[in-house]
Amino acid sequence: METAKMPYWGFVKDPIYGYIRLTEVEKSIIDTLAVQRLRRIRQLAGAEYVYPAANHTRFEHVLGAMYLAGVVADNLPINLSAEEKQKIRLAALLHDVGHAPFSHLFEPMLLKFLHRSHEDMSSWIIADSDLTDVISAQGYDPKDLSSLAVGKPGSSDKRFLGQIISSSFDVDKMDFVVRDSYHTGAGYGFVDVFRLIYTMDILDGNLAVDITALPALESLILARFESFRAIYFHRACRAVQMMLLRALELAKDDLQILGIENPDQYLEWDDFSVWSKLVQNARSTKILRDLSQRKLLKCAYEKTFFVRDELVSSVFTNENVRAQLEEEIARKSGVPVEDIGIDVPSLPSVPYHNAFAIGPIDIPVFSKSRSGAMIPEKITELSKVVDVLQVFMNIIRVYTSEKYRERVGDAATKVLGEAPLSNTLSY
Amino acid sequence: METAKMPYWGFVKDPIYGYIRLTEVEKSIIDTLAVQRLRRIRQLAGAEYVYPAANHTRFEHVLGAMYLAGVVADNLPINLSAEEKQKIRLAALLHDVGHAPFSHLFEPMLLKFLHRSHEDMSSWIIADSDLTDVISAQGYDPKDLSSLAVGKPGSSDKRFLGQIISSSFDVDKMDFVVRDSYHTGAGYGFVDVFRLIYTMDILDGNLAVDITALPALESLILARFESFRAIYFHRACRAVQMMLLRALELAKDDLQILGIENPDQYLEWDDFSVWSKLVQNARSTKILRDLSQRKLLKCAYEKTFFVRDELVSSVFTNENVRAQLEEEIARKSGVPVEDIGIDVPSLPSVPYHNAFAIGPIDIPVFSKSRSGAMIPEKITELSKVVDVLQVFMNIIRVYTSEKYRERVGDAATKVLGEAPLSNTLSY
């Protein structure tokens, strides 16, 4: 357990870390509408259709991220004040507060119609909701916290604080890789995150990792990669998400989802309320009924490819390109275009942000000389595993309904090329 | 993994047991509205307010119970046909299909207004919903299955089949004790259920346990007992349930919850839909807003007692007795009676049902002679732990709002006697 130097309120029990100590400040912020709402937002929308136990929520995840942020702050070999430690824990606690229902699923609509990412929503909520007053009353600056919560520290000299929240080995990833594996049972996330944390240091102002923790870092990056393949990008999981997205698009005008004028309206949306509305809405109810009987879209074609260049990757994720390909497959198969859906989940497998002086994918690592001085090292030279995972993984899939599966599969093969499609069944 | 002799469809991954094999029959029944609905009914309504990770659902529980039922059937040292094994797995799969939203919480209302238990609802649903046709189409008798699913085998000579589903050491309890501990992190449910299962046999027609598995049986019973205290009967967990129950009572006429005429209407109720309706309903919205900020009722008084006699226990759980005591505390404290709530969760700690020839709390155990013959033993003589846990645990608590806590506590002490109230804080 970390050492909290702030007056603490009590404990909460977590299946991953055991007892998590809460300060009075944290308790008051946790008990706001904005944070409690995360109890009704599942961490992995759709994954429960593949892994029945994957019902965990953003709420337990943010508690876990807060805990890890405290452990990092307590173990960094520099002097952080009790206030700084409290602030970094709060930032981790609030980093997901802007999440839309069904986690990432809703986000394309936020971007398309409201021109806001979930991080923008977080900032908005921290600055203008019941959270705002509580944060101020506790003596913290909501503006400041809303920046740090999305990985942007206020002052440039402490950018490592932002990297604790948002980088390739931030507390968000360390928690979700371990937690998603625990609740799904998928088995890719047993990572020794404490090895990583106990060797962290500050190198040129950036959060950096001792090369003695390289095996733990490689495990984390591979675990994240495999989790994407086995959980987040799972064929059936993506089918559920496509169906939910279609339902949302059909019902969006009736539901006035896009007319929100303030954070309070946004906070009324959660998995419970949106699901219930979609069930009742005449336009979306058929899709919801299919979901309620696990009649999912079927994958007629699948091809995975890995590229190192973001540009190449982004072509395939372009909406217009997808629409054009759908048209072509429709024409070739004689299946109505509305029954064909191309899905291209894409992932930069080793993201690294918020490091001003360094390239986008270089994780700062160091060795130590006999005198104890830190010597910067190049991770891609030290670790071929990290190097090779620095790719954008793309999967192109063509979905359709059961009855059209074969025809669409054949047409997609003509349009997109041969691809193996293993059909070993798993739920 | 168990041996399924029926044609199987594929696997599903569970965090407790690993890969669970599904037959084609099971897959078709799992993909009905009735079973899929269990995805939206949490296993432990209210417990997530104490254990943030406790968001698991009845859906994963019934898959687990089905798995264990198969392991029992495969390991019993008698010849069961493939059909019997399939039937017992299906019965376990369907045993919770009648559950109301928020699990057990809704049940008093079902009983009071509809005069049906959740087991009655299960039978009704199996006999008259989309399930019914699917079961028939697969060649099984819905009537038969609906009996077995609530622990009542069709023919008297195989009562042990019913006991696999419903007894002191049934697959329901074995699964939930382990699973609830896993997802809460509470830590009481690591029970070696396979030790129990691998030594089971049939004694005089009843499912019985070899005394060599006594330590595992004692662990199961203690784990169930501690789980009740630490999870299901937790002070804050019960506060959430009382609040939800009040909200339901306030909104029941508007929601027409009690006007259901067929199983299909009942199946529309789940945690998502009922929560959303309670949020929108003018009568219940205040309580829901309190819940959404974790402003819970406070426990002003608490006393635990253990009795061996069901009669004594039932006095305290009598609704009229409770009402009378609330009146008296209101009078003595000057607090309005509607701000006072007495809660008396009650538990027969070692339930045993469905065994015609034996008493209600005797678990059949046996030793084996050198020749291999089973010799019946008396469990209460062999195990003082089981004996002492054969009590009804009752907790009397008086809840009120924060501001009345002290006054109500004092009045309750006068009415109900002195009691320790430990106030170490936990979430």
Next chain:
Amino acid sequence: METAKMPYWGFVKDPIYGYIRLTEVEKSIIDTLAVQRLRRIRQLAGAEYVYPAANHTRFEHVLGAMYLAGVVADNLPINLSAEEKQKIRLAALLHDVGHAPFSHLFEPMLLKFLHRSHEDMSSWIIADSDLTDVISAQGYDPKDLSSLAVGKPGSSDKRFLGQIISSSFDVDKMDFVVRDSYHTGAGYGFVDVFRLIYTMDILDGNLAVDITALPALESLILARFESFRAIYFHRACRAVQMMLLRALELAKDDLQILGIENPDQYLEWDDFSVWSKLVQNARSTKILRDLSQRKLLKCAYEKTFFVRDELVSSVFTNENVRAQLEEEIARKSGVPVEDIGIDVPSLPSVPYHNAFAIGPIDIPVFSKSRSGAMIPEKITELSKVVDVLQVFMNIIRVYTSEKYRERVGDAATKVLGEAPLSNTLSY
């Protein structure tokens, strides 16, 4: 991880607690002959014949006990100095340093011929071996530490320090219950020891437990009880121990085991050296050859009984009584008396020592008033589970070789009464 305020040397990884931080002082004491020798003393001599994975040693156990002692010291709501915390960690580290080879097995011989218990050996070693100088050089008093290491604090006003090392819920028991379960896989030791530790306080000078941690305490006591039955007192495990003990008795004069004059000679004995000597010794080699092929003594008779009175229990463990019963069974069966062995493992299931003002079996527990004051409670009133487990568990077994099994079994039944003997096979 606990907060060490002493200069620390580094980490060591433990499968139970993760990273254990070591101070420079601890490192220097760990790297002595006396402590390193514990690497060659298995925690559970004989248990590996039942649980093949049970090869863990006293060495990892004392590191674990040291870790827990630090967590207790860090979390007690009183001010302990850095030196006191270091001392209590060292006491836990050294508490098993006097252990004989094959753990407890050797101990009756120590008592019989050297008139010393393993605790006396610990004191002797701490006061007169390579340890002594290292302890002094680090600024600690060997005498002082040698008392505390066996649960006897130097000054009477801090007796709770001794109870951290030796009581019903000491760090020794908390560690071994969890660790033995982990390495055996027996499955009885998943106890939430941190719940216990985080609520500990000092009541009238004694280490005491908050009643909110009662479920964790009950779990610990039951886990210890079941571990005795399923591991330490397992029929085959005791058979191995009886065989080793016989081998030792046969070879003792040749091996000059009883001629030790100083701790250094004693420290040369470990599992490796004693096993090797017994293999080579002409008198004991046959028994060792049997062990090496897992030809174990067979249990011909077994009876378990529980008594509340230590006196009754001690009658059955009396060596002369056993010898007399062996004679009688030999006479009745016609089997040579040297082929008959009576084993009576005995256990006070809830030991409590070193508390001057209180009875032998009362664990101090308290509730808290609304004002925060500790109110002493009586554990046997609050917990029927603890009450019922406050017994001495005795098992009488009669062992013989395979060929005499039936004859000895029959004779033992005549002498000692009927008893069930379940013969379900497990390794």
Next chain:
Amino acid sequence: METAKMPYWGFVKDPIYGYIRLTEVEKSIIDTLAVQRLRRIRQLAGAEYVYPAANHTRFEHVLGAMYLAGVVADNLPINLSAEEKQKIRLAALLHDVGHAPFSHLFEPMLLKFLHRSHEDMSSWIIADSDLTDVISAQGYDPKDLSSLAVGKPGSSDKRFLGQIISSSFDVDKMDFVVRDSYHTGAGYGFVDVFRLIYTMDILDGNLAVDITALPALESLILARFESFRAIYFHRACRAVQMMLLRALELAKDDLQILGIENPDQYLEWDDFSVWSKLVQNARSTKILRDLSQRKLLKCAYEKTFFVRDELVSSVFTNENVRAQLEEEIARKSGVPVEDIGIDVPSLPSVPYHNAFAIGPIDIPVFSKSRSGAMIPEKITELSKVVDVLQVFMNIIRVYTSEKYRERVGDAATKVLGEAPLSNTLSY
């Protein structure tokens, strides 16, 4: 649990897989001197100096490998007879029976002086020890089994049977990666081996993996790789092994280790007997005394490099090359050459043997067409992770005693080039 169609004897409990069912045949073979001896051979000699809990033995490992072999045999989609299944389980049980004391440590001496590998020893023992008669008595052919136990099936058409025992994803590796991680706590071995096993099939006579299990395969290969770095090749672990090896070389003439004439003599060597002899031998006792106080050789220089070519790798592991480099460092540092030791642990990270038709490092993988036909795929094209891990990892380390550390470090840098040496301390 797997289905054993042979008459079974009972269960044994394993912490990794739970209950392992043993047949009568297996029980009789397990209870031989040759197999029971594995109880006294630790799985990881030296690793316990870094991971105190790493005391597990070859005995539990071979039980685990036997269990997994049974699961593979039960799940392969072909018809194997009960005898074939039994044979493959026995082969896994016996695959390590020839292991020398301190596991792999002794092996260079076996090769150098006896010109036998541990696999040769296994064959010798199976063909000519107490095992031989037991195997024959049970109706199996010792010759046959001794081939299969080292991965060489008797008849060429079933080479996949050999690959179950010896290949890149054999039951040996699957078990040790998981088990070593469990007992060390190192945290790299949580691999979903059942995913791999449940998708295995036979492709052109070879054991092959469905590409849907690629994530599990990648995890296994990375876990093995990280385990080498973090456990087997750990700096302190190798120091212990070097010291033990030196002690053996010094004492070898006195101990007559190299004069064995039959398997029975060899079987007398185990960790217990060899350690005890080295302690008593005048030439080796000083090194043993250092080990007994954890005074280890210190690493003065370390450089890791990865090559794809076995030839390059083998240069560095050549004994003469090492001797020459040691001379040069001695000259440059002025330190006696006997106080300098170069260690070059080397590992082909993705070994693949015993597949006649295919290259040394190609793991057979397949996809499935819509019709269910297996389509061979190329793993290095599908998995960049496997591709990049197909290297030989080499670490060059120069060890010396504490006092010479700096001088030797400087000289080694001149001879071998600059290298980072992180000195974060861990036990």
